[in-house]
Amino acid sequence: MTIRLVIADDQAMVRAGLRLIVETAGGIEVVAEAADGEQAVATARRLRPDVMLMDISMPRLDGLGAARRLLDQPHPPKIIMLTTFDTDENLHAALRIGVSGFLLKVSPPEQLVEAVRVAAEGAALIDPAVTVRVIGSFAGRPEPVREPELGLTPREYEVLRLLARGLSNPEIAAQLYIGEATVRTHVGRVLQKLGLRDRIQAVVFGYESGIVQAGRR
Template sequence: MTTVIRVVLVDDQALFRAGIRMVINSQPDLEVVGEAGDGREALDVVAKTRPDIVLMDIRMPVMDGIVATTELLRREHPPRIVMLTTFDLDEAAARAIRGGASGFLLKDADPEFLLAAIRGVHRGSSVIAAQATTDLFSRFAEPAPKRPDAFAQLTHREKEIFAFAARGLNNSEIAAREFLSEATVKTHVSRILAKLGLRDRVQLVVYAHDHALI
């Protein structure tokens, strides 16, 4: 039986939501279970529907997406949140990702990329628009603190794989460069995330940039 990924759309433009809903509901493994036109409404909709993924617009009336995301991530068992933005390099998106969002998507992204991104975030193992995320944090970098003690716990091999992952390479690309199997790379990445207390590869990119590790 196919697991259906439950999605909530949050955007103040009803026409935009209708288009995204049509794309998502065309897939047998995806379903839009709720919609909201602003961040405050989103808090209620998410509480009622308990989705796996929330697609959250950044700029909305009443309550914007940054505030709503912060509130949702404080809850027990929060959904994964993907920010929607019209700007390729958006400081607000950078703040949201640092705060725990799972990445960001441009509103004009191709439907195929949107669907792949939702599935990837649901798996918890994919960075959305990895290069765009890297560029985003390079542009809006904050002063780097000293290298954290946790990073010293990584083995030499783990530090090598960390560097590749932080630059946006996926498991197959890292495996080809390091002459390893994808399964081995996946295991290394899981250990790196555990040692550093990170949730996913998006947080790994944030961690690398915040601590000037790449």
């Protein structure tokens, strides 16, 4: 099934470049473009796309405000935020409101395509640089929450710790010497037990709970 995508960015050349990348990959149709946040919200409400690529810095209404309006409504599109700067303070707020991805504009084209496809499937993807430099700036508690307090098994706790560091399922499988199918099962149970919507919320939870701390492996 073709993924219906809206691109929201105030720079026409950036929109053209993003359109070329995703449409060349196949299976993704850009149904509209928007030049500011207000236009992005109106376009999304009218066309109901599956996914939106949303620049965080736009006139009239920024990407964060546009995403908040859309995600507050029933059946919102999946939103992937784009930014030039991986230290933007708005990243924290964007992750908390439930976006489905966060990418730097310098990310490789294949990562952009993957993010769109992952979001359309209901999962989430964040740029590794964002995980390390921005998510890692969340203040962890001095004493991390332990697995019994969370209702997790030791293995689920370990999966959560690796998940919060931004590792993919294959990377977690390699770290723990288990199969990817087993990892998917553990990830699903962790998200369910903790009431988390997706991997991005798991990253935020990991740092805010002290399970993972900036600068520590």
